[in-house]
Amino acid sequence: MYKILFTLLFRRMDPERAHHLAFRWIRLVARVPVLRTFVAAVLAPRHKELRTEALGLRLHSPFGLAAGFDKNAVGIDGLAMLGFDHVEIGTVTGEAQPGNPRKRLFRLVADRALINRMGFNNDGSLAVAARLASRRPVFRTVVGVNIGKTKAVPEDEAVADYVKSAERLAPYADYLVVNVSSPNTPGLRDLQAVDQLRPLLTAVREAADRSVPSRRVPLLVKIAPDLADEDIDAVADLAVGLGLDGIIATNTTIAREGLGLTSDPSVVKETGGLSGAPLKARSLEVLRRLYARVGDRITLVGVGGVENAEDAWQRILAGATLVQGYSAFVYQGPFWARSIHKGLLARLRTSPYASLADAVGADVRTTA
Numbered sequence: 001m002y003k004i005l006f007t008l009l010f011r012r013m014d015p016e017r018a019h020h021l022a023f024r025w026i027r028l029v030a031r032v033p034v035l036r037t038f039v040a041a042v043l044a045p046r047h048k049e050l051r052t053e054a055l056g057l058r059l060h061s062p063f064g065l066a067a068g069f070d071k072n073a074v075g076i077d078g079l080a081m082l083g084f085d086h087v088e089i090g091t092v093t094g095e096a097q098p099g100n101p102r103k104r105l106f107r108l109v110a111d112r113a114l115i116n117r118m119g120f121n122n123d124g125s126l127a128v129a130a131r132l133a134s135r136r137p138v139f140r141t142v143v144g145v146n147i148g149k150t151k152a153v154p155e156d157e158a159v160a161d162y163v164k165s166a167e168r169l170a171p172y173a174d175y176l177v178v179n180v181s182s183p184n185t186p187g188l189r190d191l192q193a194v195d196q197l198r199p200l201l202t203a204v205r206e207a208a209d210r211s212v213p214s215r216r217v218p219l220l221v222k223i224a225p226d227l228a229d230e231d232i233d234a235v236a237d238l239a240v241g242l243g244l245d246g247i248i249a250t251n252t253t254i255a256r257e258g259l260g261l262t263s264d265p266s267v268v269k270e271t272g273g274l275s276g277a278p279l280k281a282r283s284l285e286v287l288r289r290l291y292a293r294v295g296d297r298i299t300l301v302g303v304g305g306v307e308n309a310e311d312a313w314q315r316i317l318a319g320a321t322l323v324q325g326y327s328a329f330v331y332q333g334p335f336w337a338r339s340i341h342k343g344l345l346a347r348l349r350t351s352p353y354a355s356l357a358d359a360v361g362a363d364v365r366t367t368a
Contacts, residue, residue, distance in 0.1 A: 015105040015114070019330075023075055026334075030078035030138070040139065043338045044083035047345050052085075052356055054299050054321045055175050055218035055245050057142050060085040062356060063312060063340050066303050066324035067091055067146035067177065067222075071122045073131050080141035083337030088324065089128070090146030091179050092169060094161040096124030097151055100184065106267050107330070108276070111259050112307065114327045116252070117184045117272030120148050125165040132172035145173035146222065147204075148182060155187045159203045166207040170217045178204055181224035181251035183273045189224060194234045197221070201242055218245035218299075225250035225282045225304060232286060236293040246299035248324070249286045253279055253304075276327035280305025284318055291319025291364045307332070309343020316344075319361040 013021070030036045050061035064086030065079055073089045080087060099121025106115040122128065125147070132143075147165040149158050162178065170176055178201060180191040191197055201221060208217045221244060223235055239247055252273025259268050259278055283304030290300055302320030306312055307328040315323045329336050344356075353359040 014103065015107050015330075016102065019069075019105070023069070023078075026078040026082065027075045030075070030081050036077070036081050036138065040081045040083075043334060044081060044139075045338070045341070047341060049345060049348055050341060050356065052321065055220075056216075057174055057218075059142055059322075060140075061341055061344070062316065062320075062322050063337060063344070064088065064142070064144075064322065064324050065329070066326040067144070067179070068116075068118075068326055069329070073128050073135070073143075076135070076141065076143060077138040080139035082334050083341060084141065086142035086144060086174075086322065086324075088144035088146050088177065090122065090177070091120050091148040091182065092122050092125050092128045092145065092165060093120050093148050093150040094125050094153065094164040095150045096127065097121065104272070106270050106272075108259065108267055109331070111276065111278060112328070112331055113259065113274060113276030113278050114330065115267065115270050115272045115274050117270070119151065119184045120182065125168040129168040129172060132169070135172075142174045143172070144175045144177055145169045146177040146179050148179040149185055149188055149191075151185050155190070158191060159200050162200060163203050163207040166204045167211045170208040170211045173217055175218040175220060175245070176204070176208055177220045177222050177248060179222045179251070181222050183224070183226075183252065183254045189226075192223060192227060192231070192235065194238045197235065198238060198242070201238075201244065205242070205244075220244065220246035220248055220299070220301065222248040222251055223286075225253045225279060225286055226255060227286075229289060232289055233293055236290050240294055240297050244298060246301060247290055247294075248301040248303060249290055250279070250283045250304045253282065255282075275304065277305050277307060280307075280311065284314060287315060287320055288318045288364055291361045295361070309340045309347065312340050312344055313347045313359075314363075316356060316359050317361070317363040319364055321357075321360050 052059045052062040065084040067088040100119035153161040301322040302315030303324035306325040312323045
């Protein structure tokens with residue numbers, strides 16, 4: 001039914017407009033108690049074998065929704081209703097901003113991919129913090145908060161901008177993510193260089209600790225797949241040295257390898273970050289390299305090209321304790337998380353591992 005609906009309605013509609021329409025439906029269903037209970041029973045069944053501990057948190061499963069879908073924390077319970085066991089909101093910037101001019105989101109249907117140059121459009125850290133403060137959760141789900149740089153802020157003031165967001169949002173975050181890897185904010189990726197990343201992460205860590213003295217909010221950094229291998233190693237070493245809690249690998253790519261199936265080649269030339277199936281191989285490669293470098297000392301989150309349970313399983317074997325997706329949600333619809341949960345459960349039961357935790361990094365340890 002979803003594929004028919006996508007073909008007849010969403011595929012003919014501007015992708016950003018279709019996103020807002022679909023998200024509105026999800027939120028509306030989640031507001032009706034009898035409907036959300038029914039939908040959650042169908043789409044979000046719990047399997048005790050998939051229970052996961054990561055970042056000092058307990059999750060129903062390792063699979064969650066990556067940042068970008070719910071930028072402003074307006075539909076967390078609706079997404080949990082669909083089976084996402086952690087939801088990462090954002091990217092949220094220090095100040096509200098409209099993002100880049102439209103049209104800024106493009107589908108490459110045959111390639112099962114998206115190109116976006118959204119530009120961190122969001123309500124700003126003050127408004128999002130207020131929304132999180134007033135939230136009354138219906139479902140128990142882990143909420144991550146992804147923060148980035150306000151476009152209008154000069155690069156030499158970037159640290160202060162991140163600190164502002166961290167101070168406002170850390171009290172409501174189960175974990176906090178520093179996003180320095182979007183290709184759609186000028187100069188942002190320059191912050192991935194360790195000489196700039198070190199003071200940024202240190203300042204955000206201190207800001208989170210100041211604003212939440214009663215607990216330690218886990219802090220992660222999200223990196224790009226386009227980093228050179230030696231830069232990936234440098235970020236990994238920095239994360240361990242600073243006592244960071246995790247690394248998310250990876251964000252979108254500016255590369256265009258693996259494309260060519262789309263019926264509209266002009267879309268491939270659009271600027272922005274590419275996500276979806278073509279990112280799969282490089283994202284997995286980065287993840288394996290990170291795990292070989294850091295082992296179990298910090299938590300790794302695998303994202304990028306995750307379409308099905310086999311992809312999620314491969315990320316776990318490559319070192320990911322948590323797995324995220326987004327682009328495939330657009331193409332596969334509301335049963336997507338349920339399908340991944342069922343597939344992970346089947347793979348775990350036929351594997352030599354007693355638990356998902358035993359499987360984390362198994363392929364890398366075997367080849368080391």
